Amino acid sequence: MSRSVLVTGGNRGIGLAVARRLSADGDRVAVTCRSGEPPSGLLAVNCDVLDATAVDEAFDKVEAEQGPVEVLVANAGITRDTLLIRMSEQDFTSVIDTNLTGTYRVVKRAARHLMRAQAGRVVIISSTAALSGVAGQVNYGASKAGLIGLARSLAREFAPRGVTVNVVAPGLTDTAMSTALADGQRERIVGQIPLGRMADPEEVAAAVRFLASTEASYITGAVVPVDGGMGMGH
Template structure:
């Protein structure tokens, strides 16, 4: 059955891979983007998730085109890496406001329609860094770890309304972000991953599609690592 799906930050990388996977399965897929060219073949709405008014406008547009959002993938995020002693407060709060508070904004808005329908799927895109930490990413790790607490609290709060909340924690993935690494850096990072390579965006998308499907109807509050084994034990 075709569903109304919204993916924040769905214009590139992991978000775009998720969007294409779900559109191929027959869902009516919309993506938010903040800058750049929107992807072809998908409903694209411009939205800065740090602005609650823009979030509301984006949802109204999606609802008008596709109906109330039934599946929300909270994927939008940024990085501002720096060692703690050199990290500005602005860089810390900017990452948390986008990655964590931004997710809160879109989930709160999506929950209106899901509560009325008494069903819904929400998947947060966290990171293996949330579980194991990383030098120079205190802000990013904190924001991504916060998504786990948010998801599990919402799973308890809205579980009786038929809405599930789950988390996918990707490891280092072949995206524009990883392309900025030198070959030496990539080899070093890959050597620390039991499977010996970076993830493909399509592999993350497959996990998200599963958690958003009927096959995962009795899974909520879960954290699914898709990291090649990099975060084992966390």
């Protein structure tokens, strides 16, 4: 059955790959965009997850177009990479507010319908930076680790209502975020990956698709790394 899906930050990279994969399966898929071009073939709504009112308005638009959200993929996020000694408080708080508090806002808004319906899926996009740590990403790693704690607490809250909450933790993925790295930095990271390459966004999307499916109905509170083995053991 076609479901109403919302992917935050779904106009590029991993979010867009997830949105297109779920749309190809027959779901009605909307994406939120803060900047950049809206993707063709998908319902796009402007939304800054820093603004609770904007989140509420985005959900109102999605609900009017395709019905209450039954599957939420919380993907919107930013980086402000630098070593701690150079990191301003604004660098730190902006990443926490977008990646962690922004996810709190969208999940809280989606929960209104999910709890009443006693069914649904929430998939949160974290990172292997949350598991093994990355120098120069104190803010990003903290925000992505926070998402795991958020998701596992929500999994316990939502389980009595039949709603699952899971996490996908990608490693280095072939997106605009990775191409922004210096060549030497990217090569150094790839050299630490047992499979010896970056992930394709479609590989991350495949994990999200599974966790959002009926086949994953007995999985909740899980963290699924899609990282070529880089974070194994964490």
